[in-house]
Amino acid sequence: MSEARGIVGESDLHAYVDGQLDTDRRADVEAWLDAHPQDAERVAGWSVQNERLRDAFSADFASLPTDHGLLQPKRAASLRPLARLARPAIATAAALVLFVSGFAAGRLVPGGAHPPAMPAVTELASEARTAFLIYTSEVRHPVEVGADQQQHLAAWLGKRLDYRLHLPDLSSLGYGLVGGRLVPVGGKPGALLMYQNQEGRRLTMMIGRNDEHRETSFRLDTTGPVRTFYWIDGPIGYAVSAEIPAEQLRAVADECYRQMEAA
Amino acid sequence: MPRGPDNGTGETGSPKESPAGGAVPASFEDALLALVPGLRRYSHSLARSDADGEDLLQDCVETVLARRAQWRGVNLRSWAFTIMTNLYRNRHRAAVRRPTTVIEDAQDVAVPDQTGDPLERARIRAALESLSPENRTTLMLVVVEGYSYQETADILAIPIGTVMSRLSRARHQLAEQLAKDNIVALRRPK
Incomplete structure (x- = not known):
């Protein structure tokens, strides 16, 4: 042998x-x-x-048409100092907490109350992240109902969620509605809306119902590569997910919250 | 050639380009541009997210350009990979000191469209986070980049025996982490 x-x-x-x-x-x-x-x-x-x-x-990292830009120091110089400066300034945990809570308390949450994260709330963030990963990678069928049937989409998903659903208009931030689908959220019917900008970058908004929730909170989940801003407004939970810088995502969440509140 | 690009001198070899300092700018940049896809793959395999990966790639390209005068005209690819490895190690050390660095990549970077399964990549990345930077870079250079053990040793400026022991540890740890996932990977039919 x-x-x-x-x-x-x-x-x-x-x-x-x-x-x-x-x-x-x-x-x-x-x-x-x-x-x-x-x-x-x-x-x-x-x-x-x-x-x-x-x-x-291996498969996905071919050349990009923008690769030439990597070699241009001017582009690099104009883009990066902000990030470089920002690193030491905002990198500590304390600063981040202040940043998030200041933002939440000052701009969004009435009273600035901060209840500890409830399991169901954290679950919303994790469900939102998973849905983002699954559905935004779909090329041909990212949504069930397209933006061309907006009224139907709002009525249908609103009915399943049992509340008057307003579809946020994010065109001021460069994102147009792709459409939406019905998804399970916390074991109940929920909605997933998808938006896309001109470069094809996608973000999702998940909306779910939990009648046991009464308090309002607003959080940023950055545990993975995909960032999620989520908040609870009475019995309805919202989660905006994208693989974009936190401040851009924050602007999206802010806009959604403003419109949802006004609606 | 045990030393990194900044330390060694008088390395011999068969230069593909003109000798250091005499390289024609356009050809240096073209050569670097041709390396970008491979560098991007490596940076994304080291980073915690695609955005971080693009950021690391940008840092690497900038550093290579800034240090081009120090390039000795031999194997630009290995040199760029060495620089990337060092940048990654620096970042990793910094990230350990201040774990909340998620906002630092808050830049508008183009991230390639992906066709692979993003859940699988997220899973692999999560498991890879448990590896030390030394073990992770070794594993990626060998497995994803396809470098020989000797080339890997040269890029990392370590003896080949160390490559083998790192590889062994990396595979063991990664298997343990992936097993925790409770997800069994099926082999694809060839």
């Missing part, structure tokens, strides 16, 4: 998985794996891991 051909070590197993062995050594390792099922299992696991990593990062 294979034992006579020499010992195969862990480095050989890695090199086998990574395709870094010559033909002879490959044959040695394959013979070894036939005789050592535990090693064969490890190697199979690593291969799957490799594939998942490559799938996750």
Whole structure:
């Protein structure tokens, strides 16, 4: 059997998985794996891991038409100082908390009350993020009802949510309505609205009902790459999600809140 | 060639371009532009989000341009990857000191359209967050970028034995993290 051909070590197993062995050594390792099922299992696991990593990062990062801009120092210089300056200034947790609470208390939340995050509220943010990830990547069927049937969309989703739904107009921020769909939110019928700007960047707004909620709160969830601003207004919860800078997302949430309140 | 681009001198090799300092500007920029897709893939595989990845890419391109006089005319790709690795490590250290840095990428960056499964990428990224920057860069250079162990050792300025031990740790940790997901990846038919 294979034992006579020499010992195969862990480095050989890695090199086998990574395709870094010559033909002879490959044959040695394959013979070894036939005789050592535990090693064969490890190697199979690593291969799957490799594939998942490559799938996750390989396919999508081709050239962009804007890549030329990366090489122009002027563009870089004009864009970046703000971010650079901002880093030390806003990077501490304290500053962030002040920033969010100041924003919430000063501009949005009557009374500035800050109840601790309730499980159902955090769940809304996580559901909103998942819905964003799933639906914004749809190319052909991102929504069930398109923006061309706005009145029908508002009436239909409003009926399922049991409240008069106003579809926010975000054109002042460069986002047009794509449409919406019915989604489960906290185990009940909810709405997901999708918007898109001229560059094709999408954001979603999730609306759900929870009759046990009475307090109002406003939060920013930045646990993942996708940011979510969410707030509870009586029995209705709202969550705006996008993969855009926090301040842009904040502007969107602010606008939505203003319009929802006025409606 | 154990040293990074800023430390070594007199490296020999077969220059693809003219020697350092004498490179024609247009060709340097063209060469760099051709590297952008690979650099972008690497930066996104290291970053916590696509926005962070674009930010890291921008930092890297700027740094390469700023240091072009120090380039010795050999293997621009490896040099750029070395710079990216160092920028990532610096950021990672900074991020550990101040964990709330999510707003720092508040810039208007173009992020490529993605066709892959964003949930899967989010899952992989979450699992990769548990790896040290050393183990993560090693794993990405070998697996995603397809560098040989020796090339990886050169880029990271470490012995090849260290590449192997980092790779081993990275695979072990990543497997543990992904197992916590309770999601079994199915092998695709080839």
